[in-house]
Amino acid sequence: MARIAFILLCHKDPEAIVDQARRLTATGDYISIHFDARGGRAAFDQVRQGLKDNPNVTFAKKRIKCGWGAWSLVQASLYAVEAAEEAFPRATHFYMVSGDCMSIKSAEYIHDFLDKQDVDYIESFDFFESDWIKTGIKEERLTCRHWFNERTHKKLFDKNLWLQQRLGLKRDVPSDIQVQIGSQWWCLRRRTIEWILDFTRSRKDVMKFFRTTWIPDETFFQTLVRHLVPENEINARTLTFLMFTDYGMPVVLYNDHYDLLVTQDFMFARKISPDATELKKRLGDLFAAKGVEFQISGEGRSLFKFLTDRGREGRRFTQRFWETESSLGRDRELLMIVCKKWHVAKRLVAKIKEHTDVPCIEYLFNEEDTPLPDLGGIEKSLEKRTRHRRAWVRMLFDYFETNRMVVCLDSDALDLIRDFYNDRSSTRLLEIDCAFSDSYLEGHAKRVGLAGDQTPQDAMERLLPTIRADITHEHDAIRDAKFENIERISQSNTPEENAHAIARFLQISDEDALKIAKADHLFHD
Incomplete structure (x- = not known):
């Protein structure tokens, strides 16, 4: 039977992290935690203290400061993956989650789902040919070197990008890999994780390349899985349900979203509001339940779009x-x-x-x-x-x-x-x-x-x-x-x-x- 090692990246709310770890390990699964160094030592100690007696919990051996869009997110994931691979030899799958994620199915259902197909679940589409990137820079994510974070040092980020384009400084992608892109919320088999860790130790050139790409958490694991795993063993989808608003922001889920969530063809969902205490309790009880049957309808995203579009009456008064x-x-x-x-x-x-x-x-x-x-x-x-x-x-x-x-x-x-x-x-x-x-x-x-x-x-x-x-x-x-x-x-x-x-x-x-x-x-x- 499948046993999951959850890879948890988090940076705040230590009490909620402790609750999440206890809930996910109560049914026999494991969890490996990287708590962002920006979160402070006191909060991290609170998490460790709350989970010290749980043998199904481990921590990344090194904590680093993480920044959105930066290599640090991938590095933190690798630290947590390495710790999980070493600590939990019986884990069959490794599932990436965040502190905002919660299960929307029972553990029994999730294990049965993973047992049915011997595949990796990860979105992975050709970086250059697909239209996965809707806004912002595209090829420049890879062909330019990014040393500054757009969110914390936007002027330096823009100046660095402009200067490389002005001087014609354009690097090549490593010749033997085909860069892929997709959601960072993946579920990979143990064998795949072992291949990835071996690859990171032997291919320093590829690691050097990705360290200065922009938003590598959407390309690194996606590319390596396609490079290492036969195509017929990859299901190019995420098992985590998430929606975005018209403004590109993740939709936050509240207490009244329970019925919608449990009918979606996904195992987890994000982002759950910190204030959605009733939703968290109901989903937590559901995760531990036995014999639950789910009616999958899968209309969540189209229903959200329909409901949010209501009342918006676009009018134009002049000719195109x-x-x-x-x-x-x-x-x-x-x-x-x-x-x-x-x-x-x-x-x-x-x-x-x-x-x-x-x-x-x-x-x-x-x-x-x-x-x-x-x-x-x-x-x-x-x-x-x-x-x-x-x-x-x-x-x-x-x-x-x-x-x-x-x-x-x-x-x-x-x-x-x-x-x-x-x-x-x-x-x-x-x-x-x-x-x-x-x-x-x-x-x-x-x-x-x-x-x-x-x-x-x-x-x-x-x-x-x-x-x-x-x-x-x-x-x-x-x-x-x-x-x-x-x-x-x-x-x-x-x-x-x-x-x-x-x-x-x-x-x-x-x-x-x-x-x-x-x-x-x-x-x-």
């Missing part, structure tokens, strides 16, 4: 630079059907095609595979269609050789609707008001990644009112915008009532409009 000379045309009329239930709008469009000669395009800004003519590539991606929205729709008018055209939009497309209303062309809008059952909303949540098949029912029940309110907000926003030439049909209306609105929208006879309104199963799910 590529649209300043682009108009649909003064003599043209764009007819927009707005509906959250896409299948309802598509049924209506099918009937419009049957009874009129107006060209109709379904959700052209929402569905990648919407049937479209070849217009030179602009139709290939949703991003291109949306970015060049007016030029794109104008090309459709030209292609169909028409001055009237119907398009379908989602109810969340307020910015698109507003933009088309601001054009010189004529614009009409038909809003479809549908009923939303709980079963439909559950399916919608799963389709957009807010929930999964294994999402607990109580979590789903808390989510549905939020989704329902969000849809209501979208329709309210459209009505509050007070657009001209707007018509509405509703699931609660009779076909005759809806026919009058359709007739005005399409400017057709009431007789033809009624044929459209009587479409079979128009509002059925």
